[in-house]
Amino acid sequence: MRIHTAVIPAAGLGTRFLPFTKAVPKELAPVVDRPTIHYVVQEALASGMDHIAIVVSPGKEALQEYFKPSAAIDHLLRTRAMDAVAHELQEMNERLTFSYPVQERQLGLGHAVLCAREAVGGEPFAVILPDDLLVGDEPVLAQMLRAWQRSPGNFVAVEEVPKSRISAYGVVELAPNGEIDSRTYRLQGVVEKPPADTAPSNLGIVGRYILMPEVFDSLAETRPGAIGEIQLTDGIARCMAYHPLYAYRYQAVRYDCGTPLGLLRASLEMALARPDTAAEVREWRKGT
Numbered sequence: 001m002r003i004h005t006a007v008i009p010a011a012g013l014g015t016r017f018l019p020f021t022k023a024v025p026k027e028l029a030p031v032v033d034r035p036t037i038h039y040v041v042q043e044a045l046a047s048g049m050d051h052i053a054i055v056v057s058p059g060k061e062a063l064q065e066y067f068k069p070s071a072a073i074d075h076l077l078r079t080r081a082m083d084a085v086a087h088e089l090q091e092m093n094e095r096l097t098f099s100y101p102v103q104e105r106q107l108g109l110g111h112a113v114l115c116a117r118e119a120v121g122g123e124p125f126a127v128i129l130p131d132d133l134l135v136g137d138e139p140v141l142a143q144m145l146r147a148w149q150r151s152p153g154n155f156v157a158v159e160e161v162p163k164s165r166i167s168a169y170g171v172v173e174l175a176p177n178g179e180i181d182s183r184t185y186r187l188q189g190v191v192e193k194p195p196a197d198t199a200p201s202n203l204g205i206v207g208r209y210i211l212m213p214e215v216f217d218s219l220a221e222t223r224p225g226a227i228g229e230i231q232l233t234d235g236i237a238r239c240m241a242y243h244p245l246y247a248y249r250y251q252a253v254r255y256d257c258g259t260p261l262g263l264l265r266a267s268l269e270m271a272l273a274r275p276d277t278a279a280e281v282r283e284w285r286k287g288t
């Protein structure tokens with residue numbers, strides 16, 4: 001079975017990036033030369049999706065503007081010998097449709113995903129949190145989809161997190177003998193932002209999910225939880241009544257772009273990995 005839609009929650013106020021976010025959505029802050037949301041949309045495209053539902057809040061219309069095709073920009077890119085970029089934008093516009101469900105009030109990540117219910121339309125779907133940039137040989141969603149085809153159910157991406165930081169994450173609880181393969185585990189629970197001492201494992205959820213449509217019913221019944229918000233993790237836990245839940249330990253490097261310094265690090269490391277920018281960055285580093 002194919003997954004068509006990736007839901008990208010992007011309705012947050014971007015408080016950590018103030019004053020920048022007074023005028024520009026956080027998701028448009030660049031890593032080298034592309035906004036963070038551009039990379040995650042490309043990940044969805046490369047994983048076979050054809051519909052992107054970006055959940056926005058009033059005042060974040062610039063996100064819509066970014067993904068609108070522009071003949072003038074296309075022309076400019078092609079006259080400035082930036083054909084590769086023009087081609088990349090063209091491919092996104094030709095192969096993807098975009099919709100923009102609105103979250104009127106910031107009631108939490110679970111509520112933001114629930115706002116995409118109509119846009120998703122009753123099928124399994126992916127969720128991508130645009131703060132988490134995952135860079136690897138194979139897109140993480142594509143890795144997860146392979147595991148999901150073998151074991152249908154709800155899937156969360158996980159990575160090992162040091163104890164000192166685990167209370168900032170959703171944390172999974174493995175089922176006894178739950179190992180499906182070296183990267184896929186059956187779960188018996190999941191909890192949002194537990195205190196480090198009671199965390200059920202050291203595997204924290206990272207922003208990639210493949211979810212069954214029944215999650216929407218579960219989210220509709222979910223009350224505010226950790227930090228007073230309607231949590232996606234709680235909705236997924238509730239959905240264990242209908243579908244098995246799995247964690248997938250992905251293969252990729254993660255950049256947490258949810259803070260200004262995380263974003264800086266992502267830019268620096270990605271510029272070092274790119275053939276067109278690596279030499280110049282190495283040159284500056286010699287001087288530091």
Ligand code: G1P
Nearest residue numbers: 109168169170204205206207233
């Ligand atoms: C969200 C999720 C959490 C997950 C994290 C990953 O939390 O609620 O389960 O571990 O993203 O980045 P937030 O970072 O929005 O507090």
